[in-house]
Amino acid sequence: MPQRKGEVAINHRYCKRCNICPQFCPTNNLEIVKGKLVAYDRCIACFNCERYCPDMAIEVVKIYNVETPATG
Amino acid sequence: MEDTTRFKRFLKEKNLPTPWCPGCGNGIILKSTCDAFDELNLDTDKTVVVSGIGCSGRSAGFFNLDSVHTAHGRAIPMAEGIKIANENLHVVVLSGDGDLLGIGGNHLLHASRRNTPITIICFSNEIYGMTGGQVSPTSKQGAKTITTPDGCKDTPINVQALIKAHNCFYARTTTFHLKHLKKCIVEALRHPGLAFVDVICQCIVNNGRRIGFKDGYDMLMHYKNTYKINENADLLKEGEIGITKVGVVK
Ligand SMILES: Cc1ncc(C[n+]2csc(CCOP(=O)(O)OP(=O)(O)O)c2C)c(N)n1
Ligand code: SF4
Ligand code: SF4
Ligand code: SF4
Ligand SMILES: [Mg+2]
Numbered sequence: 001m002p003q004r005k006g007e008v009a010i011n012h013r014y015c016k017r018c019n020i021c022p023q024f025c026p027t028n029n030l031e032i033v034k035g036k037l038v039a040y041d042r043c044i045a046c047f048n049c050e051r052y053c054p055d056m057a058i059e060v061v062k063i064y065n066v067e068t069p070a071t072g
Numbered sequence: 073m074e075d076t077t078r079f080k081r082f083l084k085e086k087n088l089p090t091p092w093c094p095g096c097g098n099g100i101i102l103k104s105t106c107d108a109f110d111e112l113n114l115d116t117d118k119t120v121v122v123s124g125i126g127c128s129g130r131s132a133g134f135f136n137l138d139s140v141h142t143a144h145g146r147a148i149p150m151a152e153g154i155k156i157a158n159e160n161l162h163v164v165v166l167s168g169d170g171d172l173l174g175i176g177g178n179h180l181l182h183a184s185r186r187n188t189p190i191t192i193i194c195f196s197n198e199i200y201g202m203t204g205g206q207v208s209p210t211s212k213q214g215a216k217t218i219t220t221p222d223g224c225k226d227t228p229i230n231v232q233a234l235i236k237a238h239n240c241f242y243a244r245t246t247t248f249h250l251k252h253l254k255k256c257i258v259e260a261l262r263h264p265g266l267a268f269v270d271v272i273c274q275c276i277v278n279n280g281r282r283i284g285f286k287d288g289y290d291m292l293m294h295y296k297n298t299y300k301i302n303e304n305a306d307l308l309k310e311g312e313i314g315i316t317k318v319g320v321v322k
Contacts, residue, residue: 051250052100
């Protein structure tokens with residue numbers, strides 16, 4: 001089964017660390033750590049962060065599929 | 073991959089970031105307005121933006137087109153003047169509830185009576201944000217603000233009734249309902265007469281936090297749970313958002 005994956009780019013000059021996007025992210029891919037927004041590798045390119053960021057500070061820059069091993 | 077950032081051509085990126093507080097809803101309205109401009113492919117040489125004074129009043133300065141940041145309450149007469157001088161322009165007002173309905177309320181009354189073909193996007197955060205959180209004409213009864221510590225006693229202005237009494241376009245939306253927000257602005261821009269878009273938006277720092285909201289996200293969730301879309305309504309009830317039918321006087 002191909003699984004949709006994504007990658008986000010954070011513009012730290014624009015990001016105000018408002019904590020809106022981490023709470024909209026369905027995969028807990030975003031977190032504010034020591035006053036800085038960080039992204040992990042769990043993005044599924046749902047665009048929630050990009051759409052709700054009031055500061056245009058985060059964008060989905062890559063969408064791709066990965067093959068997950070068949071189970072069972 | 074679909075380009076979701078085309079709206080940026082309407083922004084002066086060198087002026088970003090905005091001065092708005094972390095989590096403020098104003099940025100969402102700014103972005104959605106540009107998105108609506110992009111959907112209609114508005115000509116940047118034929119579009120003018122006007123703002124009054126307030127946090128929301130800072131909006132005009134971020135557009136990559138001719139814009140005016142005018143005196144408090146005077147965004148509407150400024151916009152009407154521009155429209156009279158050149159009727160081929162799209163003239164769009166972006167300003168606050170205090171600016172448009174408080175000090176500038178009389179202008180709205182008469183511009184709607186004249187049905188001047190301008191688009192007005194009202195940042196309805198139910199507060200005077202910029203000056204520190206004083207009660208505004210849209211504050212609900214019981215609202216605690218720095219000037220109404222025991223709760224606001226007055227009835228909030230019924231802007232829907234005012235606009236609709238003059239047969240103008242009225243839509244209400246929120247910063248949570250992004251698709252709807254964009255649609256309201258697009259339809260308002262398409263309307264041939266005066267169009268008013270009432271955008272319920274979060275002022276987290278000088279309103280939300282004082283009345284118990286944790287952050288901007290918390291306020292967006294409140295809008296999600298409170299407001300239901302009612303398309304095709306003659307008149308929106310409390311807790312409803314939508315684009316009302318033009319020409320239904322109540
Ligand atoms: C003539 C005049 N009176 C008062 C003020 C002070 N003042 C600045 S912004 C503002 C209220 C703005 O409220 P609103 O339009 O709701 O904007 P917000 O900051 O909430 O976006 C006031 C009263 C002013 N700048 N000019
Ligand atoms: S696109 Fe969706 S999954 Fe990816 S980081 Fe943003 S909110 Fe999370
Ligand atoms: S929503 Fe935008 S400003 Fe807020 S933390 Fe995320 S990227 Fe930063
Ligand atoms: S005071 Fe309120 S309206 Fe003004 S920028 Fe801050 S959160 Fe936004
Ligand atoms: Mg206000």
